[in-house]
Amino acid sequence: MFELPKLDYELNELQPTFTSSLMELHYAKHHQTYIDKLNSALEKYPEYYKKPVEYLVKNYRELPDEIQTPVRNFAGGHYNHSLFWRYLSPNSSDAPTGQLADTIVEKFGSFDDFKAQFSQKAVSLFGSGWTWLLDDMTIINTPNQDNPISDGDAKPLLCIDVWEHAYYFDYTYRRADYVSGFWKIVNWDKISADYEKQNS
Numbered sequence: 518m519f520e521l522p523k524l525d526y527e528l529n530e531l532q533p534t535f536t537s538s539l540m541e542l543h544y545a546k547h548h549q550t551y552i553d554k555l556n557s558a559l560e561k562y563p564e565y566y567k568k569p570v571e572y573l574v575k576n577y578r579e580l581p582d583e584i585q586t587p588v589r590n591f592a593g594g595h596y597n598h599s600l601f602w603r604y605l606s607p608n609s610s611d612a613p614t615g616q617l618a619d620t621i622v623e624k625f626g627s628f629d630d631f632k633a634q635f636s637q638k639a640v641s642l643f644g645s646g647w648t649w650l651l652d653d654m655t656i657i658n659t660p661n662q663d664n665p666i667s668d669g670d671a672k673p674l675l676c677i678d679v680w681e682h683a684y685y686f687d688y689t690y691r692r693a694d695y696v697s698g699f700w701k702i703v704n705w706d707k708i709s710a711d712y713e714k715q716n717s
């Protein structure tokens with residue numbers, strides 16, 4: 518059975534970007550619901566409880582027909598949120614370091630230009646979905662709970678949840694303000710280390 522991952526921080530530690538109430542709703546309610554629905558979708562196929570969620574997201578098209586769509590949505594929801602929480606920190610460093618910092622400058626011109634492009638992509642996403650920075654230095658949007666690993670070899674380095682449930686409680690319709698706040702809690706130390714590991 519899949520379980521809610523523990524966070525590296527308390528629900529009140531991402532303020533002021535996220536209030537504790539929003540974190541409680543998003544983590545303990547929305548994320549938990551994706552996990553509950555994934556577990557119930559797999560009831561007839563308990564062998565998949567033992568697989569890493571990443572495997573299910575990557576290979577959902579190979580699964581029995583009747584569970585492909587629920588796995589796409591609910592394993593996707595579980596995995597995407599697990600990545601999102603992992604990329605955040607109350608002790609955010611302002612910018613990436615090392616190899617990732619160099620690659621971002623090479624590809625986007627500057628870290629600020631990267632942030633502007635990523636923000637623009639997130640603010641302009643229509644409907645519900647996610648914005649991603651992938652390790653091939655592309656910035657893409659995916660709809661609903663889709664994850665880029667289902668459709669290619671590039672791996673996520675950073676993502677932002679742009680479903681309304683991710684910000685409406687704190688920001689109402691002001692998605693751009695949410696995206697600005699997001700930059701204050703990005704765990705660049707962890708993301709920079711991930712990148713070094715993937716490229717070593």
Ligand code: MN3
Nearest residue numbers: 547678680683
């Ligand atoms: Mn969400």
